[in-house]
Amino acid sequence: GQNIDQPTEMTATEGAIVQINCTYQTSGFNGLFWYQQHAGEAPTFLSYNVLDGLEEKGRFSSFLSRSKGYSYLLLKELQMKDSASYLCAVGISGSARQLTFGSGTQLTVLP
Amino acid sequence: DAGVIQSPRHEVTEMGQEVTLRCKPISGHDYLFWYRQTMMRGLELLIYFNNNVPIDDSGMPEDRFSAKMPNASFSTLKIQPSEPRDSAVYFCASSPLAGGQFYEQYFGPGTRLTVT
Numbered sequence: 001g002q003n004i005d006q007p008t009e010m011t012a013t014e015g016a017i018v019q020i021n022c023t024y025q026t027s028g029f030n031g032l033f034w035y036q037q038h039a040g041e042a043p044t045f046l047s048y049n050v051l052d053g054l055e056e057k058g059r060f061s062s063f064l065s066r067s068k069g070y071s072y073l074l075l076k077e078l079q080m081k082d083s084a085s086y087l088c089a090v091g092i093s094g095s096a097r098q099l100t101f102g103s104g105t106q107l108t109v110l111p
Numbered sequence: 112d113a114g115v116i117q118s119p120r121h122e123v124t125e126m127g128q129e130v131t132l133r134c135k136p137i138s139g140h141d142y143l144f145w146y147r148q149t150m151m152r153g154l155e156l157l158i159y160f161n162n163n164v165p166i167d168d169s170g171m172p173e174d175r176f177s178a179k180m181p182n183a184s185f186s187t188l189k190i191q192p193s194e195p196r197d198s199a200v201y202f203c204a205s206s207p208l209a210g211g212q213f214y215e216q217y218f219g220p221g222t223r224l225t226v227t
Contacts, residue, residue: 033215042202042218043154087154097142097206097214098167103153 002026004102006088011108012078020073020086020105028093032064032071035087037104043087047073075107083109113137115219117203123225129191132222135184136205144216145178145188146202154202160186193226200224 003025012018024032031050035043049055049064049071061074075082085104092098116135124130136143144159158168163180171178175194180186190197200223204216 031214042220044218045215048215091214097144097161097216098156098159099216100156101154 002090002092002100004088004090004100006086006102006105008103009106009108011110013110014078014080016078017074017076018078018107020075020088020107022071022073022088022102024069024071024088024090024102026069026090026092026100029066030091030093032062033089033091033099034060034062034071034073035089035101037085037087039084046086078109080109080111083107115203115205115217117201117219117222119222120220121223121225123227124193125227126194127192128226129189130193130197130224130226132188132201132203132224134186134188134203134219136186136203137207137217138184139207140205140217141208142206142214142216143180143186144204144206145186146204146218147199148202148221149199157188190224193224195226198224198226 006022033048034046036046037043047062049062054063059076064071085106087104088102089099118133142161145157146154148154157170158178159166160180176190178188200221202221203219206214206216
């Protein structure tokens with residue numbers, strides 16, 4: 001089976017840096033995804049890691065350690081529009097395109 | 112590209128009624144996924160198709176749920192009979208047959224279903 005854990009809520013200040021952690025236990029592993037979901041909207045893709053290390057994409061970076069079953073999403077220079085739920089998802093090996101999603105971390109950015 | 116299209120966007124129905132949700136994936140995408148999202152259970156995969164063929168329906172909660180994909184540009188998710196506990200946002204997503212391991216899923220806007 002799969003188990004994905006991430007904090008339920010986080011709060012940060014505009015302009016700051018925030019790190020959202022995700023730990024996972026899976027019977028197989030085929031990549032770690034981060035999605036952003038604004039209230040009332042669909043999830044949208046942010047990042048993908050399949051090898052250990054840091055992937056940087058503008059203000060957002062994502063890190064993966066496969067041996068530790070651990071990932072984080074780093075958001076820099078926070079903006080009010082970054083207030084959203086951030087979903088960690090694991091691709092399951094042998095399941096083609098199937099993803100298992102965590103419950104999401106609701107990030108609130110304060111002025 | 113119009114993205115993934117879902118209809119209706121909102122559906123309110125009474126318990127016992129049949130509900131049909133519709134999805135048009137992005138043209139050229141080979142994979143189609145149906146998800147359900149609730150506050151209690153988060154985003155759950157119900158079923159997914161590859162080239163119109165159902166691959167894994169282990170997430171379908173019970174026999175009241177059924178899904179079809181008669182062609183590459185259309186899929187339906189049907190609930191019959193509906194129950195209040197089916198109230199949720201239902202998302203459809205599609206994914207291209209990309210090379211390698213990377214396979215981003217593109218989500219539709221969702222259908223918010225309320226069963227009274």
